[in-house]
Amino acid sequence: EAGVAQSPRYKIIEKRQSVAFWCNPISGHATLYWYQQILGQGPKLLIQFQNNGVVDDSQLPKDRFSAERLKGVDSTLKIQPAKLEDSAVYLCASSFRIGAEAFFGQGTRLTVV
Amino acid sequence: TQLLEQSPQFLSIQEGENLTVYCNSSSVFSSLQWYRQEPGEGPVLLVTVVTGGEVKKLKRLTFQFGDARKDSSLHITAAQPGDTGLYLCAGRNYGGSQGNLIFGKGTKLSVKP
DSSP, X not given: XXXXXXXXXXXXXXXXXXXXXXXXXXXXXXXXXXXXXXXXXXXXXEEEEETTEEEEOTTSOTTTEEEEOTTSSOEEEEESSOOGGGOEEEEEEEESXXXXXXXXXXXXXXXXX | OOOOEEEOSEEEEETTOOEEEEEEOSSOOSEEEEXXXXXXXOOEEEEEEOXXXXXXXXXXXXEEEOTTSSEEEEEXXXXXXXXXXXXXXXXXXXXXXXXXXXXXXOXXXXXXX
């Protein structure tokens, strides 16, 4: 069974530029999560989808971050404009349903210079 | 705000030694999970504990959930270099989004041959 796929693996951008990350969850998984993991810290939930609806986006900085999962499968996370403090690993995870085991992708390491 | 404090933050030991890492909170969680994360990879679930006082064993790893469901410990017997990694505990909320995991900052373990 294929795991959670994320791209790109690495991205370096200048501050104030825009960037987008893509996630393809495990087939059949209804719940999709985006986490931000800053160096030396644990992952922090940014947004959670159930199919194509948002369940929790309380920690998403909505002035610059946006995410969508239009067809309830793939998802994209966008940052516009990026700040230095956005440098982190962005992890996508999926689970069969809310509360079930979450499987993580390898993440996208973003460096903002 | 629910917080999970992990200790120690860093641990460097020799192969064959035993170790215990701790995960503490002032909040009660419906369940607690332990993950291991290797560099450049996403976290991988090791175990989920649900019942207060529960003890689970996974080969040389022993996990315990506190009676009050506020804390947990991970004990590794006869550590091996392959155990090296970042160990994260994550608590799942009772209310709100049941899928929302709150992660600690992790314990970075290095086992030297």
